Amino acid sequence: MPHTCRAMLYRRDPQKNMARFYAMSIEPNLFGGYALSRRWGRIGCRGRECLELFDDEHEAIVSFLATLRRKRAKGYLSRDARVNSFRSCGRHAD
Numbered sequence: 001m002p003h004t005c006r007a008m009l010y011r012r013d014p015q016k017n018m019a020r021f022y023a024m025s026i027e028p029n030l031f032g033g034y035a036l037s038r039r040w041g042r043i044g045c046r047g048r049e050c051l052e053l054f055d056d057e058h059e060a061i062v063s064f065l066a067t068l069r070r071k072r073a074k075g076y077l078s079r080d081a082r083v084n085s086f087r088s089c090g091r092h093a094d
Contacts, residue, residue, distance in 0.1 A: 005064050009076035010043070019043040022071050026060045029053065034060040038067065 006025040012018060024038045034054045041047020054060040 011076045036060050
């Protein structure tokens with residue numbers, strides 16, 4: 001059975017009025033290949049979507065990981081990473 005890969009990333013900067021999300025997942029498609037689904041936009045909006053098709057699961061995973069690296073380099077964080085960073089500087093709500 002193929003693996004399902006998913007990521008939900010966020011980037012917020014109140015000084016720039018920036019509140020963005022980036023979601024992506026790998027799913028098997030009906031034709032025996034794999035699809036990398038990407039969705040992005042402003043938090044609270046539907047955003048835009050892009051679907052990339054791959055014949056091989058390995059190719060889809062390589063693309064998924066490359067996109068994940070690029071987004072993290074631009075400052076996107078997962079929800080867990082953001083919570084952990086707030087905890088480390090004492091700004092979390094109890």
